[in-house]
Amino acid sequence: MSREVTLIIDGREVSATEGEMLHDAAKRGDVEIPVFCYEPKLGDPVGACRMCLVEIEGIPKLQTSCSTPVRDGMVVHTRTEQVKHAQSAVVEFLLVNHPLDCPVCDKGGECPLQDISMGWGPGKSRMTDQKRHFEKPIELSPLVAIDRERCILCYRCVRFSQEISEDSQLQLLERGDRTFVGTFDDRPYVDPFHGNITDLCPVGALTSYTYRFRARPWDIEQAGSVCTLCPSQCNVSFTVRDEQVKRVIARDNPDVDDGWLCDRGRYGFEMFAAEERVSEPRLRGGAVNWDEALAKAAAALKAGGAETAAIVGDASNEEGYLVQRVLREALGSPHVESRVSHGPSRNTMLRLAQPELSARVRDIDDADAILVVGSDPLHSSPILDLRIRKAMRRNGAKLVVATDRPTTLDGGAAAIVRYAPREASAFLAGLAADVGTPSSLATRRSDAEVLTPDAPSSSRAKRSEGVPTSAEVLSNAERVVVIWGERIAREGEEAIGTLLGIAEALDLAGKEGSGLLEIPDLTNARGLREAGCLPDAGPGLTETKSMLSPSQGSNMPLVGKGTEEIREGLESGELTTLLLFGVDPLRDFPDTPAWQRALAAADHLIVFSTFENATTKMADVVFPLETHAEKDGTVTHPDGRLQRVRPSASRPGDIRPNWGVLAELSQTLGHDTGVTSQPSAFAALAEAVPFYAGITDADIAGRGVRWQDRDAAASLPVPESAVPERAAGAGSPGTPRDSEPGDPVPGAHPASSSLTLGTYRDLWAGPITELNPPLKFLQPRQRVELSLSDAKRLNVSSGDEVDVSQNGTTVRAHVSIRERIEPGVCFLIEGTAEDNANGLLNGSPVSVTIEKTAG
Amino acid sequence: MADFPVDQAVSEGRVPERSPELVPELHEVECPPELREQIETLIGRYPDRHSVSIPALWAVQRLYGWCTPEGIRQAAAVMRVTPAYLESVASFYDLLHTEPVGSHKVAVCTNISCWMRGGDELLDAFRAAAEGREDLFVTGFECLGACDIAPMASIDERYFGPLETAEAHTAIDQLLAGENVLPEKSLEKRPLAGDSDA
Amino acid sequence: MPETRVLLEHAEDPALREIEGYKRYGGYATLEKAYREMEADVILKELEDSGLRGRGGAGFSMGKKASFLPRGEMAKYLCCNADESEPGAFKDRELMQRNPHQLIEGIAIAAIAAGAGHAFIFIRGEYDAQADILDAAVAEAYEAGYLGKDILGSRRDLELVVHRGAGAYICGEETALLDALEGKRGNPRLKPPFPAVQGLYGGPTLINNVETLSNVPRIVAHGAEWFRGFGTEQSPGTKVVSVSGGVRRSGNYEVELGIPTRELIYDLAGGPLEGREVKAFYPGGSSSPVLTPAELDLPYSFEAMAEAGSMLGSGSIIVADDSVSIPHMALRTARFYHHESCGKCTPCREGTNWTVKMLERVVRGEATPMDLDIISSVQDNIMGHCLCVLGDSMAMPVSAMVKKFRPEFEDVIASAAEASPIAAVQGVPETLGAAR
């Protein structure tokens, strides 16, 4: 495809790929050409700053090397008199309006303008006139300050807003040298990705309030790690001073994050030192020393024995692996989970894990079609939202969005399907039927509720001429990536069976660059499942019988309880002891009242937690957890990439590495895990998970390694029934295959007094906005989103306070009317500090009534 | 070097005084039906709806006298773009006003040819004549493409010239009185240069 | 020496504005012929053979540019550049105002040659009266079946939209025009890709000036040879020339290219005002380097102007008589480009700004002769380094003025300094770190 070419730069032969930009080729040939506006991450070059002018033989005028593709035999000069003259002219021009306040500028010492002025500038400026003045610095957002006098109008930040996050809030205003960067009506720039502009700005014009005046380049260190605040697992670099994190910046990894971070990962670090941080072991009476806490916990676990259950959440692979060993090996209990609600069985997990069916993040870039189903990436894996936008923008990928709640990706989608909450399986069944039997395309069953992306009016559902159905989009594409939310599985195992059937029908396994990519609920879900934190599968997704240690005899049941069963078991007394590792069921799991009862019923509750929360308040023993800035361990990305979280900052208080705590606990319980260090923990894991076999720290290095790309991948167990469940569920009862365009969303109740409740986990709901002061302004108040027609019918308007009730349980919320919400449904946020929607969920479809509060 | 002062506001967290402005939904703006209709008709004329940004802003300016933030939001809701996008476009162009201006607009050319023939003095004369009068916006302007009638002015989008400074007063009186402005100086009426006997 | 009115033929008749009047003089006959019996290639060849050069400034062969558009079924576009905003230019205004249908017919025929199904006239927002006239004329043409779907039963379609700008000279630059038409800020794009390959909405696009397109009907009607009968070998045809500034009868004059410049200024435009003499003139709009009276006898053609180190540009002559101060004129010129610079690229944005500041100091007497060297050097630093040629359009005339009239600049500094003694003190340079 792409040909290798050879060119000559400054007398040296450099080889490059045809079509590559001259600047990049030169860089690889160790020739540095200065740039300001050029940033390949932002898309096509714009050639605006003119810093990179070079001489190309045969072309009379100097050319911008950032935008000139290399050609074979090209002869390029970057240091001739003509070029030097141009470069120093451009530097001089840039300084015409740039203040000389480097000594008090936060960018000082790591400023491209400073560096380039030194290297390529004229030395001194001949400019004696007034520079332009702006009020400075002013608040661009509560997180970012803008100093417009320093801005050199390279447009990186506004291009980010237009072309990467596509929020279009940040714009250029005015013209010529009066141009400045700003927002509409001086509103704050609030967008989940906006912090990236501070990384992009080549001068000190855009700086983070969280870092202003905190450190200087010479007294900081950079430490590379992985952000584990969500399943995206972006690569980060911590700026550390006095062993404390002062800043988080992106550490480009095209296989994971493309060099971007969301604002959660970027600004969610002050909580590391929050008052609410659990920084030492605690018993009910208060802080205790480690020995006491370990003894108490061991005693509790011993008492619980096989009636103990564990649920693991925010944990490394090694931690998860050790928790399940404590349960299975030391206590003889099979009840290990790592999911917030129902999930598929081991066999389905195995089918999903087949390497040829698994898409890599990078595959999104080249996909011809992308299906997003059952998840809004913006909220559940933000960085994928940017990735999908990139695929559409740069590669023309066709997107199908199938969700209950409108997403921000709808605008660019080729087809949109809206189903009622908990009816993803109905959509999947219809799609399976459509893609399974090409002749049925004409019936367009799956798109009964298709919306044209261009008509987001509340008058739903009339498919307009020429808009393709989702089945058409997917069937007509060569490379298809299906991004699906783990939530679908809450509707039952068949839903995942149907998804696999669709994958089969589309031949995702057989087509290079195609596959499935999950957006799980928890950050290291894949790693924990593979490390054995599943009730019916041990490390490496092996059958649990192989886990039996001889000393436990053979009376251990093979399959443990799942999340809801654990809850019920605690309530019924079947289980007595619960170990929670990095999960907070009272906030994050559906059905809060039931969990409240379950935790209260437990004889012993041992909680490993980073922060105090409602769950730790009920615990008998609380152990502190490390954050991703402190932890040493591996995690596995949803696409199978093992990445390493590296300790970058010191642990506050009396926190110990958790692998050590777990190993010691096991020891105290009389079972030696043989784990004596983090490397030995990883070695034990890699030995226990056959398809991780042989992976070393060096393999993981800075960029991680996908286990599917290694030979050991072949040792993944073969699923029992790999027979495709062709069009699974197609005939099963309750699938709304017969609905016609214009019909109400299946399961919704338009015109009745109750609405079907949908819930979603908002990006900003949770401790992140409660414990990081700079992010506090983003903390969501509960709001109920509903359609204009329902609002009219219920006589409520935006901002009204209402009670959203079902069966006696009530959540208070503010009304938010949204054009693109279907009549008959409404949405609440899960995980809010108060009025958490999880309180209304009970595992079945929920109808709610909405009433204005008195007064 | 001594420690830098930590930005105190940060430890407490900043709270924005106003909300960000994303793409407004139609029910959130009170878009006059005729404005919405105009913009929707325009959208039908172009292969891409973004193309209507200038015409839509013209429509807003015609309705409100200038591109008011509210008007921009209304147009943005119909076009389904951010108001920021439209403000960015509006602020690029000299004829679109993002600050309040009088609804009668007088632009006096001060570019080369007009300057040679007294454009600066004409602008001063218009400014003086407009002094204290409401609803008028007088501004100097770059070449309006009518150097043949230098010095000239564009008065409510019609060209007049060559003008004597004394005519500024008359023009403004006529304009505010709703009369025909300087009929004999209208560009409309001028013959081709080669056909005039001047 | 009389005019040679081809484009302006019958222009004195106000009825020409209406379709009936236009047709009475034979209008739309060529379009009908083109639709009925001419292949795109035949039209294209005629245009190429005619040697018609673009009248918008660059003087590039129109036929050749049209031939660069790829063949095939993709959506292609035609844009008529009616942004006419360069100081000194007002000829497109005249053509649109007096003969809008000639332009529409030219667009329709050129669209056949280019294979375009959608055409736009991008007219500067200030030309509101002319845009109204075009709107009315376009409506008439639709009514008569010369625009729209299945034109004259040819199964060819052409939609034509009059798109008003909103006041920005840069939108006359062809790629900025495209961005503006796409609803963005009018910033020029990086070239390549050229519009002919990837233009409006990413499709192949032909962009031509009003006058260029107005020439098309007659060339196709009478043939390339007929057209070549006017003008010079390298500059065939007639040209509507805008003459303004220090002359008695400023206005538009249509002449054969290649006539002596003196005839335009003296015979047609009546020469300098009472008691004045020509001191300098811009031969092709404000971006052309000024020429001196010694160059008055040069033929008014693309090639002769280029040879003299200037350019014919859009064909607009601005005459400065001996009452005009050249440093002040340089400042006016620079101010215009500073005001109009879009701000996208560094040398133009900052160079125009800096130049204005220095020239302001010159006329205030706050400069030294060394500043004149800096001014010249800044012009050198702009030239050839910008994204589009707006920066050069200031640098060329300003540097020509400093070079050709340097003593006058020095005099102006000295006498202004004398008039205002404090002015002699130079602007105090900003000290390091002064900004807090």
Ligand SMILES: Cc1cc2nc3c(=O)[nH]c(=O)nc-3n(C[C@H](O)[C@H](O)[C@H](O)COP(=O)(O)O)c2cc1C
């Ligand atoms: C800053 C700038 C302004 C321009 N303004 C105009 C203009 O107003 N009208 C015009 O026809 N061409 C203008 N041009 C030239 C156009 O870029 C383009 O060359 C022309 O429209 C092509 O048409 P033509 O080949 O028929 O001349 C301008 C160029 C530049 C760089």
Ligand code: SF4
């Ligand atoms: S604020 Fe920074 S990134 Fe944005 S245009 Fe200015 S210099 Fe570039």
Ligand code: FES
């Ligand atoms: S200089 Fe005034 S109209 Fe041109």
